[in-house]
Amino acid sequence: MLTNAAIDLAIFLGATAATYTSQIFDRPITAALIYLAGVTIIGARSGMISGVVAALAATVIYSYVLTEPIYQFSSYSLDDLVPLVAFNVSAILSGFLVGRLNDRAFAAGAAEQRNAFLLRVSNDLQKTLSLEDVSRAARRWLPFRQIVELELYIVRSDELVGIGGASKWHDAAQAAYLAAVNHAPPVQHSELAMLVLRSADKPIGVAVFTRTADLIDVLPQADSDAFANLLNITTERCLLMEKLAEAEIIQKSEVLKTAILSSVSHDLRTPLTAIEASATSMLYLGETLKGEDKTAMLETILEQCERLNRYTSNILYMGQLQYGIPEEQIEEVDAVDILGAVILSVRKLFPSLTIQKDFSAATATNVRANPVMLEQLFFNIIENAAKYGGPEKDILIEAKLVGASIEIAIVDWGPGISLEDQERVFDKFYRTAQTKRSEGNGLGLGIAKGFAEAFGGTIKVVSPHTRGAGTEMLISLPISRNGIRANEL
Amino acid sequence: MSGHILIIDDEIAIGRTLKPVLESQGYSVDIAYTATEGLAKAKSVRVDVTLLDLGLPDADGVDIIAKLRSLNEGPILVLSARHQEGEKVRALDEGADDYINKPFGVEELLARLRAAIRRKSSVNQGGDEFRSADLYVNYSTRQVKLMDHELKFSPKEFSLLEELCRHAGQVVTQRRLLLAGWNDPNIDGQYLRSYIALIRQKLEEDPSEPTLLLTEPGVGYRLGCVPLQA
Numbered sequence: 001m002l003t004n005a006a007i008d009l010a011i012f013l014g015a016t017a018a019t020y021t022s023q024i025f026d027r028p029i030t031a032a033l034i035y036l037a038g039v040t041i042i043g044a045r046s047g048m049i050s051g052v053v054a055a056l057a058a059t060v061i062y063s064y065v066l067t068e069p070i071y072q073f074s075s076y077s078l079d080d081l082v083p084l085v086a087f088n089v090s091a092i093l094s095g096f097l098v099g100r101l102n103d104r105a106f107a108a109g110a111a112e113q114r115n116a117f118l119l120r121v122s123n124d125l126q127k128t129l130s131l132e133d134v135s136r137a138a139r140r141w142l143p144f145r146q147i148v149e150l151e152l153y154i155v156r157s158d159e160l161v162g163i164g165g166a167s168k169w170h171d172a173a174q175a176a177y178l179a180a181v182n183h184a185p186p187v188q189h190s191e192l193a194m195l196v197l198r199s200a201d202k203p204i205g206v207a208v209f210t211r212t213a214d215l216i217d218v219l220p221q222a223d224s225d226a227f228a229n230l231l232n233i234t235t236e237r238c239l240l241m242e243k244l245a246e247a248e249i250i251q252k253s254e255v256l257k258t259a260i261l262s263s264v265s266h267d268l269r270t271p272l273t274a275i276e277a278s279a280t281s282m283l284y285l286g287e288t289l290k291g292e293d294k295t296a297m298l299e300t301i302l303e304q305c306e307r308l309n310r311y312t313s314n315i316l317y318m319g320q321l322q323y324g325i326p327e328e329q330i331e332e333v334d335a336v337d338i339l340g341a342v343i344l345s346v347r348k349l350f351p352s353l354t355i356q357k358d359f360s361a362a363t364a365t366n367v368r369a370n371p372v373m374l375e376q377l378f379f380n381i382i383e384n385a386a387k388y389g390g391p392e393k394d395i396l397i398e399a400k401l402v403g404a405s406i407e408i409a410i411v412d413w414g415p416g417i418s419l420e421d422q423e424r425v426f427d428k429f430y431r432t433a434q435t436k437r438s439e440g441n442g443l444g445l446g447i448a449k450g451f452a453e454a455f456g457g458t459i460k461v462v463s464p465h466t467r468g469a470g471t472e473m474l475i476s477l478p479i480s481r482n483g484i485r486a487n488e489l
Numbered sequence: 490m491s492g493h494i495l496i497i498d499d500e501i502a503i504g505r506t507l508k509p510v511l512e513s514q515g516y517s518v519d520i521a522y523t524a525t526e527g528l529a530k531a532k533s534v535r536v537d538v539t540l541l542d543l544g545l546p547d548a549d550g551v552d553i554i555a556k557l558r559s560l561n562e563g564p565i566l567v568l569s570a571r572h573q574e575g576e577k578v579r580a581l582d583e584g585a586d587d588y589i590n591k592p593f594g595v596e597e598l599l600a601r602l603r604a605a606i607r608r609k610s611s612v613n614q615g616g617d618e619f620r621s622a623d624l625y626v627n628y629s630t631r632q633v634k635l636m637d638h639e640l641k642f643s644p645k646e647f648s649l650l651e652e653l654c655r656h657a658g659q660v661v662t663q664r665r666l667l668l669a670g671w672n673d674p675n676i677d678g679q680y681l682r683s684y685i686a687l688i689r690q691k692l693e694e695d696p697s698e699p700t701l702l703l704t705e706p707g708v709g710y711r712l713g714c715v716p717l718q719a
Binding site for chain 1: 682700704
């Protein structure tokens with residue numbers, strides 16, 4: 001500011017000196033024009049007020065000091081007076097007009113900057129997906145105008161809750177919120193400004209700002225209003241998104257409940273029927289049954305018990321997936337170690353099955369997972385391949401490190417899965433035409449996918465695969481870190 | 490086999506089924522349906538093995554393990570559902586000797602019972618060696634033989650193997666193995682996994698699919714072979 005005034009003063013003094021010199025050499029028109037140019041430059045540089053001040057000063061100096069008679073305002077023949085008046089009027093007008101033009105241009109520039117700023121804020125706020133994001137995004141632009149700090153409070157089940165751990169100004173926010181609810185006059189606070197956020201005129205929350213005293217009223221209120229408005233719209237949008245997500249979860253769990261109920265009638269009753277028939281036969285007809293029939297019935301009971309056991313496990317796992325797996329149940333496990341244990345148990349269940357393995361490229365095997373769920377994930381996929389893998393009953397299991405993930409491929413040479421079914425094979429309770437006749441309950445692959453995703457991984461189905469006809473299930477799980485090398489032990 | 494077994498399980502069908510089965514194998518059986526009843530029985534009779542259900546109506550099964558332990562020396566086998574690995578580990582760390590997943594087959598139950606009783610008698614006799622069909626481990630000379638071939642074991646590998654052999658057929662939690670190998674249960678589990686891999690390379694035909702040193706996901710490890718009858 002000071003340097004700017006100094007430059008203006010220098011220009012003015014320069015112009016005065018030049019005008020004076022021109023007067024000495026008896027060039028009154030040049031002198032007047034130089035002075036006029038000086039005033040115009042100052043007006044252009046520093047705005048209307050400076051321009052007018054310079055013009056008035058120039059008028060005084062020009063008429064009092066530079067023009068004859070020197071040191072007095074009186075002169076005056078008409079010939080002398082006309083140029084003097086013309087100069088004075090021109091100087092003042094020029095200072096005023098140029099200065100005003102400059103002020104306008106400056107204001108337009110500032111407005112454009114403000115608009116660009118608000119646009120950036122608005123872009124940032126529009127990208128937000130949660131209220132935490134909103135609070136974070138809004139804070140990123142502070143300090144802005146009068147706003148130095150900001151806390152966001154939102155109404156959740158009739159309580160005002162601070163977003164992103166906000167709590168400092170809860171009482172102030174609460175007071176503002178209650179006033180809004182009761183249609184009382186807005187609460188005044190010496191250091192804080194409270195903005196009640198509304199949705200269809202119903203208060204939904206409060207944004208609390210601090211302001212620094214020296215900034216108050218320096219700049220137009222309109223900017224912070226626009227900022228507050230953006231905040232209101234964004235908050236409302238995020239709240240609506242939350243409601244939508246909740247509704248979707250409820251709808252999903254309703255769909256799931258219906259699916260479970262319809263599956264229970266089939267998947268629980270069928271094995272129960274077989275067990276009851278076998279057990280009652282043994283109890284009432286025991287004497288008359290042949291030994292081999294009795295054995296067959298006992299085996300049926302056992303098989304169906306296992307089936308029920310698998311089914312209840314699957315239903316339990318589905319419940320766990322529905323509610324999310326708590327972090328404390330996740331630990332670092334060796335995926336290939338678990339895989340080996342699963343393969344051993346599948347071999348016992350399917351003695352005629354040939355399983356080939358290639359783990360040679362699995363140079364890092366630690367993943368973050370729940371060990372029992374990871375075991376179930378592998379079991380479901382491998383059992384599926386064993387059951388539906390076709391008459392040759394050959395399975396290849398490969399594990400290798402690909403980038404930062406371990407990829408486990410379970411490959412069979414069975415009939416494969418049609419493109420249409422590939423899209424739905426991981427859906428809960430979905431059974432392909434081919435598996436409908438078998439004893440599966442359509443949960444195994446869905447659970448496997450759910451677990452893989454819960455552990456940050458994926459499952460893909462490739463059918464037919466590059467090795468020929470059949471199905472390749474590709475499980476990919478992120479590696480948690482490299483194992484400890486032998487020389488570190 | 491003989492011995493007195495105390496079943497603490499509120500499910501009447503379990504007791505009704507297991508009693509005749511266990512009696513047919515030479516055991517005598519007592520049944521308690523609540524924790525209170527179980528503790529009273531444990532106080533009044535000598536119990537060789539306790540089968541303890543974790544979901545009792547009047548107490549959490551885990552919470553009475555320490556009391557049962559103080560009343561009786563006999564091993565405690567926990568009956569628990571899958572999905573409750575955390576609870577199993579808690580029970581094992583609390584002093585239970587092993588667990589059986591519900592539902593279970595009788596063969597499995599009998600095998601676990603035998604392993605538990607055998608372990609107890611070997612502790613009582615201060616056993617100095619482990620001998621199964623294929624594996625021989627001498628605790629004092631630190632000799633390890635697999636199918637009569639002598640194997641070299643580092644001191645840490647041997648400590649872990651010894652802990653597993655002393656509990657042959659029973660699960661050993663990660664915590665117990667860390668204590669056996671490092672004297673510190675808070676050591677990074679990755680060290681244990683790496684040592685288990687080293688031991689498997691020596692003992693297993695296919696270390697990627699072990700049949701001897703088994704992983705119990707979420708709980709610990711189990712030596713799959715049983716000692717020969719002395």
